[in-house]
Amino acid sequence: MTARYCSLPRQPAPAYAPGLAAERLGALVGGRRVWVNGTVLHYCFFDGDTDGSVIAVPGTGRTRWVSWGGAKEQQDVVRECFEEWRGLGTGLAFTEVRDRSEAELRIGFQHGDGSWSAVGRDALRAGVHDRTMNFGWDLTAPGERATALHQIGHALGMLHEHQSPDAGIHWDDEAVYAELAGPPNHWSRARTYHNVLRKIGPDEVNGPVWDPRSIMQFAFPPGLILEPEQYRGGVHPPGTLSTADKGFVLRWYPPADPPRTPALVPFRSVPLGLGPGEQADFRIDPPETRAYTVSVFGDGDTVVVLFEERDGEPRFLAGHDDGGTPSNATLAARLVKGRRYYVRVRLYSSWGPGETAVMCW
Template sequence: MTGRYCSLTQAPAPVLTPGLAAERLSALVGGRPKWVNGTVLHYCFFDGDDDASVIHVPGSASTRRVSWVGDERQREAVRAAFREWHGLGIGISFTEVTDRSEAELRIGFQLGDGSWSAVGKDALRIGINDRTMNFGWDLTAPGERATALHQIGHALGMLHEHQSPCAGIHWDDEAVHAELAGPPNFWSRETTEFNILRKLEPSEANGTLWDPQSIMEYPFPSGLILEPEEFRGGLVPPGTLSPLDKEYVLRWYPPPDAPRPPVLVPFRSAPLRLGPGEQADFTVEPAGTREYTVAAFGDCDAVVVLFEERDGEPRYLAGDDDGGAPRNARVRARLVKGRRYFVRVRLYSGWGPGETAVMCW
C-alpha cells in the first residue's frame, strides 16, 4: 500500500436522541458498525457492461465510462484475502454470489478511483447497483495483497489505526497535506483530514493500544510524523494481519459455539444478561406458518436480527436497531412451519435497573 492510500468517504452521522449519557453514547459509537456475530456476508463482483462510472474528461465537456469490472487475477486476490480473514476462526463467514441483490458487499475495480470500502453495516445503506468496495490499482503487484486485507478490515467494522487516540502521533500537518495532494493520491485537504489527521473517539478505535503493525495502519514516508521520534524516518507496517488485529476481530466475532442455540419459545421471555458488546443467539422453530414478532425488552440499546436457515446457511430475513432511540428493537416476519430460524441479539448497552430480555410471539 506504500504511496497509495485507502480513501474512505464520510458516512452520514447516525440520528441519536439528544442528551444521551456518555457511557451509552460511547457504546453506540463503537458498536454500530459491527455485524451481529454468526452473519454470513455475501459478496459479489461487478461483471456487466453497464457496471461503470461516468466521469468527465478533463479539459472538455465530454464524458466517458470507466468500468468496475476486474479480471480474474484481481478477483482471486480478493477471494484469497477473504479466506485469510476467515481463517482466523472468526464467527463471520464469507460466501461469493453472482446475484448482486443477495450481496451485502459489492466489489468493483475502477482504476483511478482509489481503494475504499464502506465500514461494517454502512454497506447496507448503499443501493444494490452501487459499489460498497472498490480497488483502484493492481492487487497482484508486489505488496498489494495488503490492500485487499485492509478493505475487508473496513467491511468488518475496523477503522484506520493511525487515527487512534492511543497512537499519540504528532503530525507535521502541512507536510501531510502536501504529500497527499500530489501523485498518486491527489487528495483534497478534506479527504486528508478525514483519513489521516482526524482523531477517532476512543470507542471507535480498534483497540486500547496503538498497533503500528496493524493491517489497518498506513505506511508513511519520512518527514510526516514528528512524534513518536522512532517514526520520524517513516512508518512501514508489514502488510499482514498483526496479532492485535486478530485479537480485536476475534473479540467482536468470536468463533461460533458448537451447540445449537437455545430455542426461543413463543410468548416466553428469555433473559439476556449481556454486557456491552455481547451477543445472545436463539433458534426459532415455528409450530405454524404465520406472522411472528421478535422484540427486545428493557432499558437497553440493541440490534435484533432474524435469519432463516437455507441450505444449511443462515440468510438474513429482517433486522432492527434501536441504538440511541427511545424504543426497543422489533422485527416482524412471516415464518414457515418446518423451517428453522435464528435470532441474534447484540447489546450496545443497558442502563436501567430492570432485566433485559427477548421474546417471540
C-alpha cells in the same frame, strides 16, 4: 515514491437524541458499525461488460464510461484475502454470490477511483446497484495484497489505525498535506484530513493501544511524523494481519456454536443477561406457519437480526437497531413450519434498572 492510500468515503454521523449518558453514547458509537456475530457476509464482483459509471473527462466537457469489472487475477486476490480473514476462526463467514441483490458487499475495480470500502454495517446503506468496496489499482503488484486485506478489515468494522487518539502522533501537518497532494494520490486537503490527520473518537478505536503493525495502519515515509521520535523515519507496517487485528475480529466475532443455540419458544420470555458488546443467539423452530413478532424488552440499546436457514446457511430476513431511542427493537416476519430461524441480539448497553429479555409470539 509515496504509497497509494485508502480513501474512506465520508458517512453522515449518526443522529442520537440529545442528553444521552456518556457511557450509553460511547457504547453506541463503538458498536454501531459491527455486524452481529454469526452473519454470513455475501460478496459479489461487478461484471466488466455491463457494470460501470459515466465520468467527466477533465477539460473536454465530455464524459466516458468506466467499467467496474476486474480481471480474474484481481478477483482471486480478493477471494484469497477473504479466506485469510475467515481462517482466523471467527463467527463470521464469507460466501461469493453472483446475484448482487443477495450481496451485502459489492466489489468494483474502477481504476482512478482509489481503493476504499464502506465500514461494517454502513454497507447496508448503499443501493443494490452501488459499490460498497472498490480497488483502484493492480492488486497483483508487489505488496498490494495488503490493500485487499485492508479493505476487508474496513468491511468488518475496522477504522484506520493511525487515526487512533492512542497513537499519540504529532504530525507535521503541512508536510502531510504536501505529500498527499502529489502523485500518486493527488488528494485534496479535505481528503487528507479525513483519512490521515483527523483523530477518531476513543470509542471507535480498533483496540486499547496503537498498533503500528496493523493491516489498518498506513505506511508513511520519513518527514511526516514529529512525535513519537522513533517514527520520525516513517512507519512501515508489514502488510499482514497483526496479532491485534486478529484480536479485534475474535473479540467482536468469536467462534459460533450453532448446535448449542437455545430455542426461543413462542410466548416464553428469555432473560438476556448480556454485558455491553455481548450477544445472545437463539433458534426458532416455528410450530405453525404464520406471522410472528420478535421483540426485546427492558431498558437497553440493542441490535436484533432474524435469519432463515437455507441450504445450511443463515440468510438475513429482518433487522432492527433501537440504539439511542426509548423504544425496543421489534421484528415482524412470516415464519414457515419445518424451517429453522435464528435470532441474534447484540447489546450496546443497559441504561435502566431492570433486566433485558427477548420473546417471540
